Amino acid sequence: MNIQVTHNTAKNGIEIxxxxxxxxxxxxxxxxxxxxxxxxxxxxxxxxxxPAYVRFAHDLxxxxxxxxxxxxxxxxxxxxxxFDMIDDLKFCIVDINIKYNDEIIEDKFVIFExxxxxxxxxxxxxxxxxxxxxxxxxxxxxxxxxxxxxTLLRVQKVIDIDENGNFKPITFTDSLAELIKDVxxxxxxxxxxxxxxxxxxxxxxxxxxxxxxxxxxKLLILEVIDKLVSVEQTTKVTxxxxxxxxxxxxxxxxxxxxxxxxxxxxxxxIRLYKDWxxxxxxxxxxxxxxxxxxxxxxxxxxxxxxxxxxxxxFDKHQVNNVLVPLYVHECFQKGAIPLQHIPKLKIEFSKLxxxxxxxxxxxxxxxxxxxxxxxxxxxxxxxxNNRELNRHWQINGFDLLDKIGYPTDLQYPYVNLNKGYxxxxxxxxxxxxxxxxxxxxxIQNFRPVADLxxxxxxxxxxxxxxxxxxxxxxxxQSLLDISYTEHVKKREYIQSQVNGLFVSRKCIETCIENxxxxxxxxxxxINTDVVDYEPKIPKFYFDSFxxxxxxxxxxxKKPTLLQVESFSKEKxxxxxxxxxxxxxxxxxxxxxxxxxHDENYVWIDGMRYFWQNLQFDRSFVDDKQRFEHSHIxxxxxxxxxxxxxxxxxxxxxxxxxAGTGNLLVGANKRVTHANEISKLKRQSLKSLDFxxxxxxxxxxxxxxxxxxSFDVVVCNPPFMKxxxxxxxxxxxxxxxxxxxxxxxxxxxxxxLIMALALLNMKDNGKAxxxxxxxxxxxxxxxxxxxxxxxxxxxxxxxxRDIINLDSRILTKDKNKKQKKxxxxxxxxxxxxxxxxPTKETQPHLADVIGSLYELWERFKRIRIPSIDVMITQLxxxxxx
Numbered sequence: 001m002n003i004q005v006t007h008n009t010a011k012n013g014i015e016i017x018x019x020x021x022x023x024x025x026x027x028x029x030x031x032x033x034x035x036x037x038x039x040x041x042x043x044x045x046x047x048x049x050x051p052a053y054v055r056f057a058h059d060l061x062x063x064x065x066x067x068x069x070x071x072x073x074x075x076x077x078x079x080x081x082x083f084d085m086i087d088d089l090k091f092c093i094v095d096i097n098i099k100y101n102d103e104i105i106e107d108k109f110v111i112f113e114x115x116x117x118x119x120x121x122x123x124x125x126x127x128x129x130x131x132x133x134x135x136x137x138x139x140x141x142x143x144x145x146x147x148x149x150x151t152l153l154r155v156q157k158v159i160d161i162d163e164n165g166n167f168k169p170i171t172f173t174d175s176l177a178e179l180i181k182d183v184x185x186x187x188x189x190x191x192x193x194x195x196x197x198x199x200x201x202x203x204x205x206x207x208x209x210x211x212x213x214x215x216x217x218k219l220l221i222l223e224v225i226d227k228l229v230s231v232e233q234t235t236k237v238t239x240x241x242x243x244x245x246x247x248x249x250x251x252x253x254x255x256x257x258x259x260x261x262x263x264x265x266x267x268x269x270i271r272l273y274k275d276w277x278x279x280x281x282x283x284x285x286x287x288x289x290x291x292x293x294x295x296x297x298x299x300x301x302x303x304x305x306x307x308x309x310x311x312x313x314f315d316k317h318q319v320n321n322v323l324v325p326l327y328v329h330e331c332f333q334k335g336a337i338p339l340q341h342i343p344k345l346k347i348e349f350s351k352l353x354x355x356x357x358x359x360x361x362x363x364x365x366x367x368x369x370x371x372x373x374x375x376x377x378x379x380x381x382x383x384x385n386n387r388e389l390n391r392h393w394q395i396n397g398f399d400l401l402d403k404i405g406y407p408t409d410l411q412y413p414y415v416n417l418n419k420g421y422x423x424x425x426x427x428x429x430x431x432x433x434x435x436x437x438x439x440x441x442x443i444q445n446f447r448p449v450a451d452l453x454x455x456x457x458x459x460x461x462x463x464x465x466x467x468x469x470x471x472x473x474x475x476x477q478s479l480l481d482i483s484y485t486e487h488v489k490k491r492e493y494i495q496s497q498v499n500g501l502f503v504s505r506k507c508i509e510t511c512i513e514n515x516x517x518x519x520x521x522x523x524x525x526i527n528t529d530v531v532d533y534e535p536k537i538p539k540f541y542f543d544s545f546x547x548x549x550x551x552x553x554x555x556x557k558k559p560t561l562l563q564v565e566s567f568s569k570e571k572x573x574x575x576x577x578x579x580x581x582x583x584x585x586x587x588x589x590x591x592x593x594x595x596x597h598d599e600n601y602v603w604i605d606g607m608r609y610f611w612q613n614l615q616f617d618r619s620f621v622d623d624k625q626r627f628e629h630s631h632i633x634x635x636x637x638x639x640x641x642x643x644x645x646x647x648x649x650x651x652x653x654x655x656x657x658a659g660t661g662n663l664l665v666g667a668n669k670r671v672t673h674a675n676e677i678s679k680l681k682r683q684s685l686k687s688l689d690f691x692x693x694x695x696x697x698x699x700x701x702x703x704x705x706x707x708x709s710f711d712v713v714v715c716n717p718p719f720m721k722x723x724x725x726x727x728x729x730x731x732x733x734x735x736x737x738x739x740x741x742x743x744x745x746x747x748x749x750x751x752l753i754m755a756l757a758l759l760n761m762k763d764n765g766k767a768x769x770x771x772x773x774x775x776x777x778x779x780x781x782x783x784x785x786x787x788x789x790x791x792x793x794x795x796x797x798x799x800r801d802i803i804n805l806d807s808r809i810l811t812k813d814k815n816k817k818q819k820k821x822x823x824x825x826x827x828x829x830x831x832x833x834x835x836x837p838t839k840e841t842q843p844h845l846a847d848v849i850g851s852l853y854e855l856w857e858r859f860k861r862i863r864i865p866s867i868d869v870m871i872t873q874l875x876x877x878x879x880x
Contacts, residue, residue: 003061007049008347014053015347016045016060026070033075034117034226038350046347048230051078052118074165075122077113081158085112086149089244092119093141093148094159096127099134100179107176110152111159115229116140116251117222126159126167131176132183139255217262220294221254227291237281243288246273250295263299270301277303282310286333289326307405309450312417319420321454322447325404327366332373335417336444342380356383360392365403368392372443386437393439407448411514413455413507414446421459422497424449424504426511452508453604453853459505466498512605545573546687549586549616550593559616577680580618584660585684587615591635592665592688607636608852612812630818631718632662633770634810636852641768641822642666644859645712654710656698656757657717660684664714673710698753699724701732706760713761716770717753732756738796738832742788751789758797758825767797767825774804774819775846781839793823794836800826801862806850824862 002019016035022042030037030045033056038044047053055076063070079090094109109126113119120140127135152158160168172180228247232240249272253265273292280288285308296302303326311320312334324333331337331345346353352371355363363371372393377384393400398408410428415421425446435441449455473491482490548567552559559567564583573579591610611634618629633641647653647667655664658674659681673692674685685693696702699722722729729744729752736759737743743752754769761767776784783790793799803822810818837845849855 001064003064005057005061007054008046008344013046013049014057016057018043018045032117033121034115038347048115048233050115050118050233052076052113052115074161075118075125076161077111077119077122077159078115079112081110081112081153081160083150083153086146086153089146090114091149092116093145093152094119094123095139095141096123096131097136097138098127098131098176098179099136100175103175104136105173105175105179107157107173108148108152109157109159109170110149116225122161123159129167130172130180130183134179134183141251141255217259217298218254220298221250221266224291224295225250225254228288231284231287231291235281235284237283239281242276242279243284246276246288266295266299267301270296270299274301274303278308282308283330285310286324286326286328286330290329293327305405306403312447314417317420319415319417319447320458321450322415323406323450324447325366325369325406327364328369328404332370335373335447336375337373339376339379342374353380353382357385357388360384360388365400368400369404369443372440375444386440390437390439393443397439409511409515411511413449413452413504413511414442415449417445417447421455421462421504422500424455424507426507449508451853452512453851455508456505457851457853459501459508463498463501463505466494466501470494470498515605545579545582546586546589549583550590553586553590553610553614556614558614564616581660581680581684583616583618584662585687587635588661588665589688591639592661604636604852604856607639611636617812629718631716631770631772632659633716633820635662635665637805637809637855638663638665640852640856640859641714643856644824644862645714645766645768647672647712647714652710653712653714654706654757654760655714656696656753656760657715658685658690658693659718661688661690663716664688664690673706697723698756699729699749701736701756702760708760708762710760711762711765713757713765713767714769715754715757715767717750720749722749722752737792740792742792748789751786755792761825761828763828763830765827769823769825771821771823772819774821774848775802777839777843777846783836783838787836790823791834791836793825795832795834796829797825798827798829800824801858802845803855803858804846804848805855806848808850809852809855 004015004017004019006015006017007013008015016030020043022030027037027042033047034053035045035047038046047057052075056073059073060070062068063073079085085091091110091112091114094111096107096109098105098107109123111119111122113122120138123138123140127138157170158168159170162168225247228243228250232243232247235243246269249269250266253262253269256262256265277285277289289303306326307323308326309321310324310333311318312322312324314334329349331341337345349370352367352374355371360368360371371384372389374380374382377386377389401408407427410431411426413424413426414430416423416425427442427448430442430446431438433441470491473487473494545567549559549564552563564579567573568579573582591607615635641663642648642665647664649668651671653664653667653672654675655672656675658664658676659678661674661684664672664674667690669689670691672690673694674690675694675696675698676682676685677695677697679695682693682695698717724732726744730741732752733740733743737755740755742748743755750772758767758769771786771789773785778784790802801824803824805818805820805822807816807818810820839846849858
């Protein structure tokens with residue numbers, strides 16, 4: 001028999017092709033070692049391009065072609081023993097139980113092989129060689145027991161093989177040494193296979209991983225592990241801790257002998273996998289999903305979405321923020337497959353190349369998507385043609401799009417994979433195109449925009465970049481380098497790109513507007529004089545005014561000045577101060593009511609639309625009054641803070657300067673303590689039904705029972721003067737604030753209010769405070785503004801992030817400039833330490849957020865725990 005061994009660069013694997021049929025024993029051994037045969041062909045086998053597999057394949061070729069016994073072949077571990085290999089997780093821990101003199105002797109070893117199947121085969125041979133038939137059980141543990149591995153390496157408890165194929169000597173315990181002598185006396189055979197009358201292969205030992213009658217669920221789990229390990233080993237991503245943790249957890253579940261406990265463990269793992277899924281790198285997210293899918297099906301689970309957002313990288317360009325089907329392999333995500341790539345795909349995806357017109361219906365929606373990326377079917381030897389394939393899409397297209405997680409709204413924008421956002425069309429425009437096969441044209445050349453708002457941001461950045469190039473060309477300086485004709489052509493080309501981007505932007509904006517209108521129609525929230533849902537009526541004497549304003553908002557109308565004045569007269573609002581308070585309260589009341597009835601509406605697009613187009617803003621008598629209210633955050637930002645802090649779920653919330661309730665718009669009223677010194681604003685707070693409303697002086701310490709009693713503290717103090725003398729403030733500082741004397745300054749009243757409010761936060765509580773400045777760094781890389789207060793804050797609290805807010809999201813007045821920043825706090829330090837950030841350690845703190853979408857993305861990144869935190873929490877949970 002001849003054997004051909006080749007390296008498949010497309011699959012990053014090793015292939016073994018036999019010239020004749022393979023005996024059953026060898027088939028069983030290849031499977032046990034981790035090789036897989038090609039589709040319906042047991043003469044062609046493949047495995048990962050892993051050193052142990054590569055060496056085995058070439059050794060097998062020599063043995064077979066020399067007509068030697070393949071059963072006597074040596075299987076070598078991949079790595080040489082070293083502490084560096086342990087740090088890189090290139091090992092397995094082996095736990096062996098040996099029966100001797102009616103006792104069970106347990107011993108542990110480390111083997112420097114990170115593929116569990118290879119490690120298991122070597123370990124079985126090791127135990128057979130030294131302990132004969134006295135093996136009770138053997139377990140190969142996951143690769144994250146680093147300390148145990150280091151200890152075993154120090155005492156030389158290492159399973160290793162020399163170049164002659166012999167196991168390297170190990171110092172055993174006295175009892176095991178005695179057993180080994182007995183085994184040698186009895187001349188235990190080193191044969192690794194026994195054959196019974198039916199010529200069926202038996203395994204050397206019945207391990208919990210490869211037992212003689214392996215359960216179907218264990219076999220399925222092994223297949224999942226193999227696929228995940230393959231992804232781990234072949235990826236070019238440097239940070240693979242998340243997938244390593246997932247593999248380790250599944251391996252741990254596999255070691256559980258109890259079916260019930262194993263099932264419970266797997267259910268827990270799937271729950272974690274769902275939480276982690278968005279954090280997997282896009283370059284192998286689909287591979288992980290495909291590997292995990294059989295396990296999800298086995299547990300009757302599924303992921304929420306069947307598509308995900310990614311960035312597609314081509315040779316000369318990149319298309320960002322597009323949706324690709326979840327269970328479609330990465331090579332099919334980028335559209336029609338070039339002919340030069342087909343030979344590589346034929347090996348890995350042979351099923352797709354065997355499909356015919358008659359068997360199209362047997363393909364899943366994801367396989368059908370993959371088949372559609374192939375072109376020139378006749379030339380490829382596939383019994384398909386474009387006409388039949390397009391017809392199948394025409395009949396089932398919208399249903400298939402829905403199943404793969406693609407939008408089916410005819411006005412939804414899709415990006416051209418070849419031209420990017422310069423050529424963006426709606427689904428309707430693509431299908432109405434004069435192409436001969438419009439559905440194939442769609443699937444092979446377009447991908448839907450994933451996040452519409454991010455799509456607008458991408459277009460705006462491209463327009464800005466091209467506009468700068470255009471401005472440079474208009475100066476005429478480029479004429480020094482190129483001819484006038486080339487100069488004109490270049491200007492025309494760039495201008496055409498800019499024009500295309502503006503058309504694309506309009507396409508997305510129209511889609512957002514249509515989606516919002518549909519949502520409003522479904523909620524009976526349309527421009528009509530009749531509404532089915534009446535807003536809750538506030539409880540004080542201008543309640544009818546607030547109700548009238550809210551009713552207009554529910555009808556999707558912006559109140560006009562004439563309507564406001566008419567309401568004011570009709571409801572007999574006695575003065576302008578009360579009127580302006582009622583205007584402010586009506587917006588808060590409306591948004592708060594909508595938030596608890598339909599969270600989707602108030603989210604970013606809806607909130608932005610309400611703030612920019614519907615909300616009637618209060619007016620001010622003079623600049624002094626305007627300044628006194630300039631600290632108030634727009635409702636969309638207040639709602640984002642509520643979402644970030646999960647204020648609708650927490651058990652206790654405190655705002656020391658609540659005002660009209662702006663910062664509490666998303667808070668659970670039943671557990672919210674609102675403090676406010678203004679009598680009028682306290683009336684507004686009462687109308688919002690907060691559980692406790694007080695009038696404590698925010699510049700004084702609060703009652704002792706409030707100290708460290710709140711899960712969440714939010715604080716955005718107004719501009720105010722303290723009635724206390726400097727000595728009184730110094731007394732407070734000495735008692736509570738570690739001699740932070742700077743807070744006694746007349747210009748530090750807001751900082752003093754914040755510091756006093758934070759005393760009421762639990763040690764593990766959360767807080768957001770609003771400061772009037774931006775983080776900027778001086779020439780030495782230090783924080784330039786409010787450094788003293790921030791030094792104090794970082795010394796006493798865990799500051800998760802500081803976010804600079806631009807005027808564009810703070811005010812609708814384009815001529816007005818504001819600077820604010822949000823300090824996000826996550827608990828109190830048990831040991832005081834100075835770790836104020838610098839330009840070198842946290843340069844991103846100087847970034848200024850200029851859109852609500854960017855702000856929410858920043859909040860989302862901060863809200864998700866780091867991988868290190870998740871792994872630590874997971875390890876604690878496993879131990880418990």
